[in-house]
Every structure is written in C-alpha cells, then in structure tokens.
Amino acid sequence: MKIKTAEFVVSNQDVDKCPKNHIPEYAFIGRSNVGKSSLINMLTSRKNLAKTSGRPGKTQLINHFIINSNWYLVDLPGYGYARVSKSSKKTFQKFITEYFEQRQQLVCAFVLVDVRHEPQPIDLNFMEWLGEHSIPFCIIFTKADKLKPKAIENHVEAYKQIMLETWEDMPQYFITSSSKGIGQEELLEYIDTINNSLNS
Numbered sequence: 001m002k003i004k005t006a007e008f009v010v011s012n013q014d015v016d017k018c019p020k021n022h023i024p025e026y027a028f029i030g031r032s033n034v035g036k037s038s039l040i041n042m043l044t045s046r047k048n049l050a051k052t053s054g055r056p057g058k059t060q061l062i063n064h065f066i067i068n069s070n071w072y073l074v075d076l077p078g079y080g081y082a083r084v085s086k087s088s089k090k091t092f093q094k095f096i097t098e099y100f101e102q103r104q105q106l107v108c109a110f111v112l113v114d115v116r117h118e119p120q121p122i123d124l125n126f127m128e129w130l131g132e133h134s135i136p137f138c139i140i141f142t143k144a145d146k147l148k149p150k151a152i153e154n155h156v157e158a159y160k161q162i163m164l165e166t167w168e169d170m171p172q173y174f175i176t177s178s179s180k181g182i183g184q185e186e187l188l189e190y191i192d193t194i195n196n197s198l199n200s
Ligand code: GDP
Pocket: 031, 032, 033, 034, 035, 036, 037, 038, 039, 051, 052, 053, 054, 056, 078, 142, 143, 144, 145, 146, 176, 177, 178, 179, 180
C-alpha cells in the first residue's frame, strides 16, 4: 500500500466523540517511549504526523488520523508512565478501556513492545485483557536497529515462549525499526490485505 494522504482528524478523551462513520480503524498502543510516535511517522512516511514525545504520558488522547481516505490510524496514549497523577491515570484507564470495549470499527490493535526488553507484565496483562474482550491484536517489536539479528531472534523467541504459556498460538508479529524503515512494507501490506478482505 502506498500512503497517498495522511491527515489528522480529531483528538479527544471521549469515545463517544470519536468519528461516527464506519471506516475500519487500526489502533497503536504501548508503553510510553516504546517508539509509537516514531513508528506512526515511519509507517505514514510523514515526519511529524504523530508528535514524538519529550515527556512520556503528556498527551493522553485518542488521536484519529485518516489514511488514503479509507482507514483510520488511531494513536492511543502510552501506558505505564510514572509522571502522571493517580487520578489522571484513572481517567486514562477508563477512556482507554471504553475505547476498546465500544469501538465497533476497530479491526486490529497493534501492541508495541521494545524488542530489547524482557516481556513486561504490563504488556502481557494488556494483551490478556484484549484477548478476554475478543479484540484482535498483533505485536509490533520496535527499535530492531538496536540489536543484532541473532539477539532479535533470541528476544522474539523468549517472547513466544511466554506468550505460549497463555495463548494457543503466538499472535501475528512484526519486527520494526523506525530509524531504519524496517517493517513498514509488511505492516502496510497487512493492513491493506485486511481492508481488501473487508471490502470483498
Ligand atoms: P513514544 O513515546 O512511544 O511515542 O516514543 P517516541 O516515538 O517518542 O520514541 C521514544 C524514543 O525512542 C525517542 O528518543 C526516539 O528517537 C527513540 N526511537 C523510536 N523509535 C526508534 C527506533 O526504531 N530506533 C531507535 N534507535 N530509536 C528509536
């Protein structure tokens, strides 16, 4: 898929205020600093579509972007940050869970994890929650340029082993690097294939 257009539509904290039309949407979520903004910019070949974060957790909004006039890319707030107060963390959890529970248009959630790190409980718990709510998701491993190919293989294998303790199969996953442009084609191809299957 070629990205012809990528435009910001709306930001809000209220799932009821998200776009009402039935365009398929794909949500991107992960811990703060995982490289989500960089990945969204890489994916769309735009320098500044999603702002790259100086301060984790600053923007706690559901951000809708429309791509090629036919699908929404949704940038969700990072989770697991330390700098927000308890009460704002609560709001975050509420509107984020409401988003996933209510958004009929959601086709797939992409859960980002840093390929360098051991599997983290917060990510595993979140994926389990998605599973319990029958929300399809994929894993996106980020920052692959920071490891050698063999180390990437080992880290992904370790992730698989942990996932297989809970899941029957390892979910679909992608290995990406925003700084090297790795994974862009595969991800866009994946989204394109789903969009085409929804249209047929
Ligand atoms: P977000 O908080 O998840 O949106 O993360 P950002 O996209 O703002 O990235 C957090 C930090 O990781 C920034 O310093 C980025 O430059 C860096 N980063 C993001 N993606 C990559 C990547 O693919 N490779 C490398 N080496 N650094 C990255």
